[in-house]
Amino acid sequence: MKEAQSWFLQAQGFDDALIARDGSNFLTGNGYLGVRGTLDPWRADRYPAITVSDTYDMADGRWRELCTVPNGLYASLHDEAGRALLDAVSPDVLTRTLDLRDGVLRHDYAPPAEDAPRITVQRFASLGDLHLVVTHLSLHAPEGGRFTLDAGIDTHVWSLNGNHFARMEPLAHDADGTALDGPLLGVACRTVERGTQIEVREGLRIDAENGATFETQALPFEGDDGRLLRRVTLDFPAGATVHVTRAFAVTTSNDVDPATDVVGDPAAAAEASVTRALEAGWDALHGAQRAAWDAFWAVSDVQIEGEDDAQCALRFGIYQNRLATPAHSDRLPIGARGLSCQAYQGAAFWDQETYNLDVFLHTHPEVARNLLTYRWRTLNGAREKAKRLGYEGAYYAWISGDDGEELCPDWFFREVITGREIRNHFNDQQIHVSPDIAVTIREYLDATGDEAFLIEHGAEIVFEVARFLASRVSWIPHRKRYEIHRVLGPDEYHEFVDDNAFTNHQARHALRFALDVRDVLKRSAPHRLAELDATLDVTPEEVDAWRHVAENLHCPEPDPATHRIEQFRDYFTLEDVRPADLKARLLDPSEYWGWPIGVAVHTQVLKQADVLQLLVQDVDTPRETLEANYAYYEPRTQHGSSLSPSVHAIAAARLGLAGDAHRYFMKSALVDLEGDFKAVSGGTFIGGVHTAACAGTWQAAVYGFGGLRVHPDRLEIDPLLPEGWTRLRYAAMRHGQRVWVTVTPDQVSVTADEANMHPVPLDVSDQRFDLAPGATQDVAGATRKSHEGGRA
């Protein structure tokens, strides 16, 4: 049972206060669409949503976001007394269970009275047919009776920023809304800005047992009501059971066959998908779903023995990271809230490369490649942004949708005291996203050895990022160095800063990498290099300029005495207070802490890991540097971003501070499950799943406790187990060769996958191995002991 428990997310009843959070946490999805974990009869006011990737549209003239489509899950079930059975949310009736193994969400309605009808509704978003969502309702009536099921499509959707549908037309109904005959219900939509065609089809199949009978009748459609329904009247003898399998499919005119790039007929495709599903039936569909998820978990699972809560929360993170990821496509981003809602516009932040992608680097590198190819496909958007802001090359959007255009509005939050809109500079000062992408390409190369990608796509990104950076720096004659002014680092509370350590170091990494990539291409693909140089108009003088910047860019270094790196120029002169002090200064609990008049702006309190982010990303950071900066920055960090705790967990684990590491690991793991992150900040809905934190939890487990560090020439395994953990197991990759790492308190055991082609160079506890395919190496005593020094 222990093993099984650590795969389930379970709750009794449904607490209205948690409606925004639970709808996200109990998400089902597949990277194409996400279905919020709400109940079937719920309508727009309770935040149900089916959020579909690749449907960017702007309805309010300001925010371009993904569409939430008509809800084909809608169903209500009444008994003869008119009781709404699926609306029962009291804890003694309703149990909700999300099975992370196969992505099936199950709602069990079991009233205390033994003779009451028992209902189970199961739901999943298919991993095999990405357009398909299947539900299975089983109704068992010990006393028999008559029940009425109204099932179909609710066209009234919850949408954050305006109504996206210029046209939403119910099918199989005539002009006055009366239903016509036909096996499926359907809605054809066209979006308001881009005219994207979105088709929703829904059908059902009833399997009645033990003499139950049913009758189906179409209901008239009334626009004001918005529900397109059929009514099924079920007559039960005592003890009978009825199974209603429903399928609905969503397709859009943006769908392409990834193999052929062919755009199909969305209406026909949706119809076919539903028809196929209903023919196959629940058991077959569910079986295929389980097989698909099994294949995913086979390489993606990170196993923790000794702490079920940690195990379950970590799996939740891996699960959600998968749901958020459009693994099927190389044209789409991972949204900061995935497909759990429209917040943050379903678009990629730096989170995609810095957080989400690492999981795939070591489990499904082809997905990592897709994500980076997406950045290549959106180069023009980045070029346009650079040009618009007076720079050259690729200045990636802070919030990037399907075409790389900057989706981050100039005005994001509203200052709650004055009610005035805030001009945050997320979209024009957070330049580090561009070098972050370049640096991630380097990491992708280390993990996969995929030079073909570099040649085909990566090099172009890297050169355009270098070009951007060289155009963004300032040469300060009297200091004889380049500086980068007016930026916003990862710590978003401090805008308009100069020489942010993270940004400048990332920029130098990216510039150096560009020079390295030129060398690689010179050797491996000189024609491609020539072609790129010609297309991009890269001259030898320009490459010299990149080199000059790389060699002369001011990168804040550790102070020789204190080992501290100053987060940005003059940071150390700011008021030195702690987050708790600032909390006491708030005039309103929902105030934004940052720019321009938030409580943190003129203090050293930071929103999230910034210098630590830099140090943790660098596998060669000296211990004293990490130690000094962890000691300095950790107490000053508010963790106002969900990205922050995992970085702290990794840092603490590297320092041997198992208590801190575990605390931050759990903080990251529980961001969504137990966190009190606000659903609305400064008047803007920012609820939904924190996908970067989900992936960050994986990093905390694998890079932190697992001690995985990817060097250019080898993997290093330097683990630390927190108290109570008896075993940790994960997969890792180097140059496309997979290894399995098992850590116990006594030893580290590394097995090279049977399918590997080459030996894997490996450091464990200062011992170096070249691990042949299929081979296993055990190193006793390689698991570090907790070293709780000054901090715990």
Add this chain to the structure above:
Amino acid sequence: MKEAQSWFLQAQGFDDALIARDGSNFLTGNGYLGVRGTLDPWRADRYPAITVSDTYDMADGRWRELCTVPNGLYASLHDEAGRALLDAVSPDVLTRTLDLRDGVLRHDYAPPAEDAPRITVQRFASLGDLHLVVTHLSLHAPEGGRFTLDAGIDTHVWSLNGNHFARMEPLAHDADGTALDGPLLGVACRTVERGTQIEVREGLRIDAENGATFETQALPFEGDDGRLLRRVTLDFPAGATVHVTRAFAVTTSNDVDPATDVVGDPAAAAEASVTRALEAGWDALHGAQRAAWDAFWAVSDVQIEGEDDAQCALRFGIYQNRLATPAHSDRLPIGARGLSCQAYQGAAFWDQETYNLDVFLHTHPEVARNLLTYRWRTLNGAREKAKRLGYEGAYYAWISGDDGEELCPDWFFREVITGREIRNHFNDQQIHVSPDIAVTIREYLDATGDEAFLIEHGAEIVFEVARFLASRVSWIPHRKRYEIHRVLGPDEYHEFVDDNAFTNHQARHALRFALDVRDVLKRSAPHRLAELDATLDVTPEEVDAWRHVAENLHCPEPDPATHRIEQFRDYFTLEDVRPADLKARLLDPSEYWGWPIGVAVHTQVLKQADVLQLLVQDVDTPRETLEANYAYYEPRTQHGSSLSPSVHAIAAARLGLAGDAHRYFMKSALVDLEGDFKAVSGGTFIGGVHTAACAGTWQAAVYGFGGLRVHPDRLEIDPLLPEGWTRLRYAAMRHGQRVWVTVTPDQVSVTADEANMHPVPLDVSDQRFDLAPGATQDVAGATRKSHEGGRA
């Protein structure tokens, strides 16, 4: 009478609502001290103040400001019924008159009843003995009677930012506060921060007529009460008159004899000053005062015939500019509020060079030299500021006191809605003050030809400013130019801007001037140049760097199509609204409009002339450029700074828009007299005389209507008279040669002063003259007609 009226500021009664403003407007003073125009019996709650130059001190750990010293004017007069006669402020009793001719403030108390006593109190701050303030009280009692005069020193002073006196000891009193014998009252003070010794002495002399008698008695001093008094009991037969002449003197341990640099004994000096004055008596003292002011007005007066109000307001400006100016010293600044109160810390802003100093350039160039020498004496403060902020050379303080240290606190205003302090960047982004000073030295040279000053003091300033600018610019490789980032131009509503047109052009002017100055010194004073280069460590490479910056600094130029100059980068992309629109957005009328969340920040509304300031300072601005930018910026300017209207007046006059020019001239002239500028903004007292506006009014008259433009090689006179003005007369200077310009609607008449040594090259209406000493040239038809185009 018309002529005389235009010399008087007069008011009936004293309106409590205007207490802050009238106390400033009715100021008497002499550049060493200022005496607010309050009534003699008033105490600290009604803002009397004697503000003394060169007494910088910090009492609150935050603001260094001038001290207000014990009030030696204090007097109260009671009749037998106990009525406080000097407290009468009703308009039918009290008439207040400030005579601008001699700086005498007169309070006449004339109750309606014919038999009531009549009192006149006159007061002036001596222009001959800067430490001395003299009052003369005449009491005439038609019915006779007994009166009690309590006169002496009130030690309880109004001080903006803390009590500056660590010690304040009444003299001639024994330990229990009982008065001892002695002719004078006195207080010895020591300031809290710097320990400056400040001595105040007061004495009186009574001349009784027609049989009046008096008796004097010292009163005990009580610390809580704070008044150090003597009581004079006056017995009057009917129709008698008594004259009480009082003198008080303030001296400090900072006083130096400007000729000898000797610091005297302040106590002895104060005593001697009072004793001398009492011996001389009122008539002699007043005669000397009038003679001193006559000499001032002989060259300083700008005469307007045809509009008495304009004439009077202009003279008020010239008067106040003189009161604010420490003409006697080359060690002291002109405060933004002069000596009218402690606001703005009695310290110099860019106003000093850009506004106040021009008057002296053309009337008392030796005062202009003193002011510039003050900048030389404070070079070390400017060097320290540069160093502290990471630059080189001289980065002049935004608010500069006696030693050039930056007095502008980081936190200036308080945001009124949230109550949070605002981190304005007046002190670290308003870099234009440094080039402004350098450019003013160039103007000083044009007016005076004083190469000796350049060699002795000016060149060092100019080189250090060039060095600062070269260290402050950024070279942007991909634009192949220098830019100046993160500045605050004259328009203070927009902080953190890049390439502010005013700042960059001024910087280029200053750099080019530095190169010119090197050429001048190479020719005229090669040894001094060598000495300076050695002392300052200026190398040929550094001079090349200055040249490179001067040649490659991006200076926003007029758009070829619209002729508009963008105030700073992307200014034109800001919301385009008008000041009235913003006023409607205010949540609180006392909100600061600027940084960080004021209503103007994200709009094109500007606080004050910025591009226009630049264009007006340049005597060669093409008409179409001035026209286009006046048309664009004028409606967007809020005139939240009192510096703004005069610039608009000059621009409008140049454009021939006599109506606009007159309106802005009067707006500048009436800033203090009728303006509604707040005495308190964002919780900070900023009341007092707007000395820059006072001097700006002179500029509007002389540079605007008078059409005076100083070219390097000549003076140009291109006047325009507004409707109703029949004559305008002013003095001007070129290379130390004075000319007198008289403008009438029909002709311009220029007379070279008899005392001149050289002819003055002169352009009037496209005619060029070399005007010999004593010669007069009349040019008929040279006065432009109003050209009210699209705007009026």
